[in-house]
Amino acid sequence: MPMNANLHKQKVMKEVQLRHLVSSMNNTKWIALLDAIYDELPFCPPFQIKTVLEQGPYPETFEEEEVTYLGDWLSLQPGLYNVEWVRVKPRMIKPIGRYVEPEVLDIEAEWVALLQRLRIPYIVKHHDYWIYGYATAAEFDQLV
Template identity: 30%
Template sequence: MLFIGSADEDANRTIRRAAAERRLSSHMDDTKWRALCLAVAEELPFPPAYQTKLVLSEQLDPEELPLSSTHVGDWARTPEASMGIFIEWLKITPRLSIREGRRLKPRIEDCSDALRQIFIRLQIPFSEEDGFFFIFGHSAGTVFSPMAEQLDHS
């Protein structure tokens, strides 16, 4: 089951007002969030862990995100997950650290290439930095997207 949290009208107004006050541009809509969540669930070997920054909060959730996570992300599979207008940005680690025994080093699975291709195919605005991907629901400036660069060279 795929669930995208939708805000009521009061929440929409509050978020839009906060975004306007901070001069944030919107880059995602519910259709793009749904397509992204569905692609992550259906096409990747694991749902990558992520850190969330919400428009109405200065707190990051979780506070820290390791380059190789030991847990997976909740890409809108439960009603508690709310991808959409609330999200300012996501920081995603495309690596999963899997323990196979106490004495063995963890095995690292990496879905970077597949995730990058999903972003490009769905025209999701993203950037890469230090091994992490960033998706911008809202931003104060221009968001780099390799998709735009590909279109410029076509």
């Protein structure tokens, strides 16, 4: 790991300790999840990410309803140790045409089966799935 990456990781671990966060994922679980998403699901579900050192999530807004884009899960790979949480919508809207209602692609059943098979801890809130890399004690107690 390059020196600046080591420094970044040290900052992340210091913040985790400072905020009394509990680790609920490790690299092995993250990699297994990423591989399964690309290998087993019909599309990569959209997500919102909050990293340990950032004040807010990205993207800043994550529509309460459906979204129309895919998730770029490979973008997480270099800094998995930095993921505080990922909010996932296992569905998306596929526009069909100007005068035709869009199609809702829903893979919630496949998503839950994948999480359970890989033993990925998560919380469900309003049909969105929250996967915590680090959680507060209260969040940790709610993980399935």
